[in-house]
Amino acid sequence: MPTLTWIGKDKVVNHHHDVPFRVLEQQYTFGEADSFNRIIHGDNLEALKALLPYYEGRIKCIYIDPPYNTGNENWVYNDNVSDPKLKRWLGKVVGKESEDLTRHDKWLCMMYPRLVLLHRLLADDGAIFVSIDDNEQASLKLMMDEIWGLGNFIGSIVWQKKYGPANDAKYFSETHEYCLCYAKNKSPWRPNLIPREESQLEAFKNPDNDLRGIWRASDLSAKTYSASTDYDIIGPKGDIFYPPKSRSWIVSRERYNQLLEDNRITFGANGKGRPMQKKFLSEVKDGITIQTWWDRNFAADNKIAKYEIKDIFPDNPFDTPKPTKLLERIIQIATGPNDIILDSFAGSGTTAHAVLNLNKQDGGNRQFILVEMEDYAETITAERVRRVMDGYSAKEGTGGGFAYYELGPALFTDDNLLNETVPLPRIREYIWYSETRTPLPTTRLPETGEGSESPHFLGKLFDTAYYFYYEPDQLTTLDYDFLPTIQTPAEQYVVYADNCLIAREWLQQRHIIFKKIPRDISRF
Numbered sequence: 001m002p003t004l005t006w007i008g009k010d011k012v013v014n015h016h017h018d019v020p021f022r023v024l025e026q027q028y029t030f031g032e033a034d035s036f037n038r039i040i041h042g043d044n045l046e047a048l049k050a051l052l053p054y055y056e057g058r059i060k061c062i063y064i065d066p067p068y069n070t071g072n073e074n075w076v077y078n079d080n081v082s083d084p085k086l087k088r089w090l091g092k093v094v095g096k097e098s099e100d101l102t103r104h105d106k107w108l109c110m111m112y113p114r115l116v117l118l119h120r121l122l123a124d125d126g127a128i129f130v131s132i133d134d135n136e137q138a139s140l141k142l143m144m145d146e147i148w149g150l151g152n153f154i155g156s157i158v159w160q161k162k163y164g165p166a167n168d169a170k171y172f173s174e175t176h177e178y179c180l181c182y183a184k185n186k187s188p189w190r191p192n193l194i195p196r197e198e199s200q201l202e203a204f205k206n207p208d209n210d211l212r213g214i215w216r217a218s219d220l221s222a223k224t225y226s227a228s229t230d231y232d233i234i235g236p237k238g239d240i241f242y243p244p245k246s247r248s249w250i251v252s253r254e255r256y257n258q259l260l261e262d263n264r265i266t267f268g269a270n271g272k273g274r275p276m277q278k279k280f281l282s283e284v285k286d287g288i289t290i291q292t293w294w295d296r297n298f299a300a301d302n303k304i305a306k307y308e309i310k311d312i313f314p315d316n317p318f319d320t321p322k323p324t325k326l327l328e329r330i331i332q333i334a335t336g337p338n339d340i341i342l343d344s345f346a347g348s349g350t351t352a353h354a355v356l357n358l359n360k361q362d363g364g365n366r367q368f369i370l371v372e373m374e375d376y377a378e379t380i381t382a383e384r385v386r387r388v389m390d391g392y393s394a395k396e397g398t399g400g401g402f403a404y405y406e407l408g409p410a411l412f413t414d415d416n417l418l419n420e421t422v423p424l425p426r427i428r429e430y431i432w433y434s435e436t437r438t439p440l441p442t443t444r445l446p447e448t449g450e451g452s453e454s455p456h457f458l459g460k461l462f463d464t465a466y467y468f469y470y471e472p473d474q475l476t477t478l479d480y481d482f483l484p485t486i487q488t489p490a491e492q493y494v495v496y497a498d499n500c501l502i503a504r505e506w507l508q509q510r511h512i513i514f515k516k517i518p519r520d521i522s523r524f
Contacts, residue, residue: 037368048344069136162302477499
């Protein structure tokens with residue numbers, strides 16, 4: 001498989017391990033109190049790491065619209081990598097290529113660890129969609145092949161971003177962008193079909209005024225060969241057609257004659273084209289398979305997106321939004337009514353807008369998680385979501401609610417010791433996650449209150465019970481006095497404490513594992 005190399009790659013391929021686990025601090029809630037929708041303000045690399053204890057392997061659909069690295073953007077990459085020279089190099093604002101000849105290397109350094117964390121968050125039956133244009137499309141494809149695996153590439157969607165040509169274009173008038181799609185595991189993943197009543201696919205037409213309605217031409221040849229369906233077809237103009245090399249027709253000659261008599265075979269407008277079968281939209285029962293060409297009728301375009309944002313914000317504070325319909329199509333084909341959708345380059349909040357629209361349409365309970373690092377996370381991203389929920393410009397509100405978060409302190413200090421200023425519930429959640437890679441039972445994202453079932457018991461998983469024996473203001477010891485507090489029957493026990501006064505052999509015989517809490521105990 002071809003591999004992609006760039007300046008700084010060796011420093012960032014494992015950088016996600018060095019990213020600190022930060023606390024998510026809830027600032028306020030809006031709307032319905034029981035909503036699990038989240039908007040997070042902060043560096044998306046640290047935010048993605050902070051989401052792992054709650055959502056690793058649970059996100060059904062990820063959509064991101066990262067910087068396209070056109071040279072006209074002023075995006076900043078200042079992740080705290082350990083290499084001093086790389087840190088200084090990456091910390092600069094990335095501008096035009098003539099000003100910064102290494103901007104492509106910086107873009108790859110910025111994207112790689114984020115994609116690794118997104119891969120961990122994605123569910124086994126989930127998929128990721130990444131919008132991009134020609135500036136980095138080729139590099140992105142190779143990078144995602146490396147992280148996701150070439151075998152999990154689903155396809156490259158071509159989206160018509162604008163309708164008419166730009167006559168001031170120096171070379172070609174660009175009218176499209178890409179959206180790369182990868183599955184976590186391609187074998188079980190299947191896109192949902194688009195309901196036929198919603199389809200606006202231009203492939204369905206009715207050039208011959210067939211009374212059965214609009215139709216599209218479908219290939220009459222099979223991908224495999226069978227001698228029983230290898231025969232010649234004579235067209236209306238006397239042309240003779242054979243199946244393509246190493247193929248045969250998908251139907252027998254008898255069945256072909258029945259289709260021909262029923263006016264279900266077309267030879268094109270001039271009667272000299274290859275034979276194709278007519279597939280009528282009225283006969284599509286389950287839905288229509290999605291195509292890789294998404295025109296403006298199917299998924300809207302940038303002009304429509306600007307009208308949308310101006311309708312929400314009359315002063316139009318965001319220059320490059322994506323249209324809501326584009327996100328609705330992605331969510332429509334990649335999720336069910338109760339799935340979680342993540343957008344870690346949230347921008348103006350289009351993804352949340354699309355989720356709320358679809359939930360209102362079908363009564364679903366999809367959840368969104370947005371991450372935005374810029375200062376407008378509150379004034380634009382969250383504000384748009386509020387207006388969509390409440391209603392705007394005579395549009396009825398969708399309802400719903402969300403919680404708004406800021407990134408808080410790291411769980412560990414620079415010396416890898418426990419940061420004891422972090423609230424105890426957050427520490428417990430992290431300890432449980434580090435052991436089980438699952439969310440702590442009966443907990444939600446950070447709010448208030450402990451909510452645990454006993455002072456030190458974390459939970460039980462796969463017949464292992466976990467205890468976090470921690471007191472902020474005193475040392476804790478695993479000794480014979482502590483053992484009676486263990487009440488949960490299990491085959492194995494994991495106990496965190498500051499000290500242990502029981503012999504290791506005695507603990508091993510009783511399937512008890514002691515783990516030392518990594519904190520500074522010198523003050524005690």
